[in-house]
Amino acid sequence: MPKLKTHKGAAKRFKLTRRGKLLRRRAGLRHLLTSKRHKRKRHLRRAGLVSTAEKAHLQRLLPYAG
Numbered sequence: 001m002p003k004l005k006t007h008k009g010a011a012k013r014f015k016l017t018r019r020g021k022l023l024r025r026r027a028g029l030r031h032l033l034t035s036k037r038h039k040r041k042r043h044l045r046r047a048g049l050v051s052t053a054e055k056a057h058l059q060r061l062l063p064y065a066g
Contacts, residue, residue, distance in 0.1 A: 006062055006063065007062065010061040010062055014050065016065050022049065022050040022058055023048070023049060023050070024048050024049070024050050025047060026046070028044055029041060
């Protein structure tokens with residue numbers, strides 16, 4: 001079997017946890033920040049987990065991630 005290529009755009013955007021879950025950045029922290037509360041912006045800084053529905057799609061893009 002030939003080697004599978006990793007999708008480099010996806011590799012830069014997602015990281016793997018020790019238990020094999022995928023981490024992603026949260027949306028909404030790029031612009032129009034003055035109207036958002038400090039608490040909301042603080043929580044957006046934390047990474048989120050990729051949903052199970054999306055995980056199957058990402059495993060095709062990242063064949064060697066877990």
